[in-house]
Amino acid sequence: MSEKSSCLIIAGEKSGEDHAMTFFPELKRLTPDCEYYGVGGSRLQELGVDLRYHLKDFSGIGISEVLSKIPFYYKALDEIVTEVKKRKTKTAILIDFQGFNLKLSKKLKKLGVNVLYYVAPQAWVWKPWRAKVLQKNVHTLFTILPFEKKWFLDRGVSKVKAVIHPLILEHADNLNNIPERSSQQIGKRKLKLLILPGSRNVEVENLLPIFEKAMSLLEEDTEVEFGLVKTESVRPKHYANLMRYSKVWSSAQLADAMYWADLCVAASGTVTLATGLFQVPTVVCYKVSFFTEAVLSLLLPYDGPISLTNIIHDKMLFPELVQYKVDRYNIVKHLKEWINNPQSYDTIVSGLKTTKTKLTGDNFSVPEYMANVINAKS
Numbered sequence: 001m002s003e004k005s006s007c008l009i010i011a012g013e014k015s016g017e018d019h020a021m022t023f024f025p026e027l028k029r030l031t032p033d034c035e036y037y038g039v040g041g042s043r044l045q046e047l048g049v050d051l052r053y054h055l056k057d058f059s060g061i062g063i064s065e066v067l068s069k070i071p072f073y074y075k076a077l078d079e080i081v082t083e084v085k086k087r088k089t090k091t092a093i094l095i096d097f098q099g100f101n102l103k104l105s106k107k108l109k110k111l112g113v114n115v116l117y118y119v120a121p122q123a124w125v126w127k128p129w130r131a132k133v134l135q136k137n138v139h140t141l142f143t144i145l146p147f148e149k150k151w152f153l154d155r156g157v158s159k160v161k162a163v164i165h166p167l168i169l170e171h172a173d174n175l176n177n178i179p180e181r182s183s184q185q186i187g188k189r190k191l192k193l194l195i196l197p198g199s200r201n202v203e204v205e206n207l208l209p210i211f212e213k214a215m216s217l218l219e220e221d222t223e224v225e226f227g228l229v230k231t232e233s234v235r236p237k238h239y240a241n242l243m244r245y246s247k248v249w250s251s252a253q254l255a256d257a258m259y260w261a262d263l264c265v266a267a268s269g270t271v272t273l274a275t276g277l278f279q280v281p282t283v284v285c286y287k288v289s290f291f292t293e294a295v296l297s298l299l300l301p302y303d304g305p306i307s308l309t310n311i312i313h314d315k316m317l318f319p320e321l322v323q324y325k326v327d328r329y330n331i332v333k334h335l336k337e338w339i340n341n342p343q344s345y346d347t348i349v350s351g352l353k354t355t356k357t358k359l360t361g362d363n364f365s366v367p368e369y370m371a372n373v374i375n376a377k378s
Contacts, residue, residue, distance in 0.1 A: 004033050004034070004035055005031075005033060005034045005035070005090070005091075005374065005375075006034065006035045006036070006037065006087040006088070006089045006090075007031070007034050007035070007036050007037075007089065007091045007092065007093065007374055008036075008037060008038045008080065008083075008084055008089050008091070008092040008093070008108075008113075009024075009036050009037070009038040009039070009040065009044070009049060009092070009093045009095070010038050010039045010040075010080075010092070010093070010094045010095060010097065010100070010101055010104065011038075011039060011040040011041070011044060011055060011095045011096075011097070012039050012055055012058040012095075012096075012097035012100055012101070013055060013058070013096065013097055013199065013200070013233075014041065014055060014199040014231055014232075014233050014251065015096065015199065015269065015270040016040075016055070016095040016096045016097055017040050017041040017043055017044055017055060017095075018166065018167075018170060018270070019095050019096065019118060019119055019166040020040065020044060020093075020095055020118075021043055021044075021170065022166040022169040022170050022366075023118075023169075023366040023367045023370065024044065024047060024367075025047060026365075026367035027366075027367040027370050027371055027374075028047060028048065029367075030367055030368065030371035031371050031374050031375065034374055035050070035087075036048065036049045036050065037049060037050035037051070037052060037083065037087070038050075038051070038052060038053075038080070038092075039051065039052065039053045039054075039055060039058055039076075039080075040054075040055055041054065041055045041056070041232070041233065042054075042232065052076075052079065052080065052083060053076055055233055056232070056233040057072075058076070058097075058100075073099075073100055076100075077100070077103060077104060077107065080104065081104075081107050081108075081111070084108065084111060084113065085111065089113060090112070090113060090114060090374075091113065091114045091116065091370075091373055091374045092104075092105075092108050092113050092114070092115050092116065093116045093118055093370065094115060094116070094117050094118065095118045095119065096118070096119050096121070098121030098122075098130070101117070101121075102121065102130060102133055102134075102137075105117065105133070105134075105137040105138055106133070106136075106137050108137070109136070109137040114139040114373055114376075115137060115138045115139050116138075116139060116140050116142070116370055116373060117134065117138045117140070117141050117142065118142045118366075119142060119143070119144050119163075119166070120134075120141050120142065120143045120144070120148050120152060120160075121134075131152055131155035131156060131157055132155070132156065134152070134157050135155075135156045135157045135158065138157070138159075139159065139373065140159045140160075140161060140369075140373070141157055141159065141160045141161070142160075142161050142162075142163050142366070143160060143161070143162050143163070144162075144163055144164075144165045144166065144359070144361075145165075145308070145311065145312060145359075146312060146358060146359065146360065148162070149161075149162040161361075161362055161364065161366075161369065162360070162361045162362045163361040163362070163366055164359060164360065164361035165273070165359040165361075167270070167273055167274055167277055168277065168356060168359055171254075171255055171274070171277065171278075174255040174258075174259075174278075175277055175278070175356060178258075178259070178278055178279055179259055181262065181279060181280075181349050182345075182346055182349070183342030183343075183345045183346050184342070185262075186262050186339070186345070187342070190223045190224055190225050191222060191223065191224040191225070191262055191263065191339065192224075192225055192227065192260055192261050192262045192263075193215070193218070193224055193225070193226050193227070193261070193262070193263050193264070193265065193335070194226075194227045194228075194229070194257055194258070194260065194261035194263070194264040194265075194266075194280065195208070195211050195212075195215070195226060195227065195228045195229070195245075195264075195265055195266075196229050196264060196265070196266035196267060196271050196275070197211055197228075197266075197267055198231070198234075198267035198269060198271075199231040199233055199234065199251070199267075199269065199271075200233070200234070201233075201234050201235055201238060203267050203269075204231075204234050204238040204239070204267075205238050206287050206288075207267050207285055207287060207326070208238065208239075210285075210287075210326055210327060210328060210331070211265050211285075211331070212241060212244070213328040214265065214327075214328040214331040214332050214335075215244070216328075217328045217329070217332050218332050218335060218336075222336075222339065225246040225247075226244060226245045226246060226247075227245055227246065227247035227248070227249070227257055227260055227261065228242070228245045228247070228248050228249070229248075229249050229250070229251060229253070229254060229257050230248060230249070230250055230251065231250075231251045232250070232251065247260060254271075254274060255278070258274065258275065258278035258280055259278075261280050262280075263280065263281050263282070263283075263335055263338060263339075264280045264281070264282040264283070265282070265283045265285065265331055265335070266282050266283070266284055266285065267284075267285055267286070268284050268285065268286040268306050268307060268320075270308065272284050272307045272308055272309055272318065273307075273308035273309055273312075273355075275309065275318075276307075276308070276309030276312075276313075276317070276318070276352050276355040277352075277355050277356055279349050279352040279353060279355070280352075281318070281338055281345060281348045281349065281352070282307075282309075282318050283318070283319050283321065283331055283334045283335060284306065284307040284310075284318045284319065284320045284321065285320075285321045285322075285326045285331070286306055286320070286321070286322045286323070286326070287322075287323055287326045288323070305320060306320055306322065307320055309352070309355060312355065312358045312359065313351070313354075313355070313358065317348055317351055317352065319334040321334075
């Protein structure tokens, strides 16, 4: 019987676990003698990953929340490194979650661990110097946005693999059967508005009450029904008014929610690329604490769009409301621009149809590539 090997996997946020699910089931099949452990959610746990931490306790948003969790993160770093030493682990798959994973990659490199960093951190937004950290500490960097591979190669990261975006892999069948949307259909029935308030507790706590105020304002003069996507990583208390929604889905039912929707209001994040792929016009909202905003204004050199759909199209298809602009009146104003202007609605739906074609990757198998690294003797 062959000796068991081990592999660390870190998916510290829901989006990270979503990414993992596009390659991990096949990777596990290709590496039957490998034991996986680390950070993730219920789906990874069901596939046999020994969770040292659950992602619901791990993720945070905004500098103020992250700062409050610094002691927790350092304790987790130490415990994970101790586990790596104990298991004599030689390979780690670090998924997004850049603040934690980049620190971890440095420690793993010193232990001789091959780090597979899946989906590059958005260093082009935050800190371009992080490319040097990746070059020094990462075995392979996987990128998912069209321009990222060249960006990192130009800055010295030597081993970069461009992958087809995980959302396309996750929803491959669903994206081939998107219902045709048109303003004429909306005019014949109630408008269907989908609410996507985020996958982190603080996001939902901050944004969902504002979204619900916008819902109340909109229904004063519009025939509309509302749908909501809940996330398992968010505490139930943040979903206090479920009775007002005609439809409620789990995050695993995201495609069903997208099929149902005519329009969407969403927290900024990976899900706003999903709404682009499913061709649902979306008002994108981003709101953090005043402290976080003050720090970002000093540190952040990036002043482009925040929605991934807008980034890959290189134009503002989705309206973006940031900080104090996130209020009921601005949200409803943008929704009504589509509701009251049928041509505007049809134009954006048409523009979104090219979203999928803009997300391409190298011709290789991610799970096979990772399995070869894990199975390597050296």
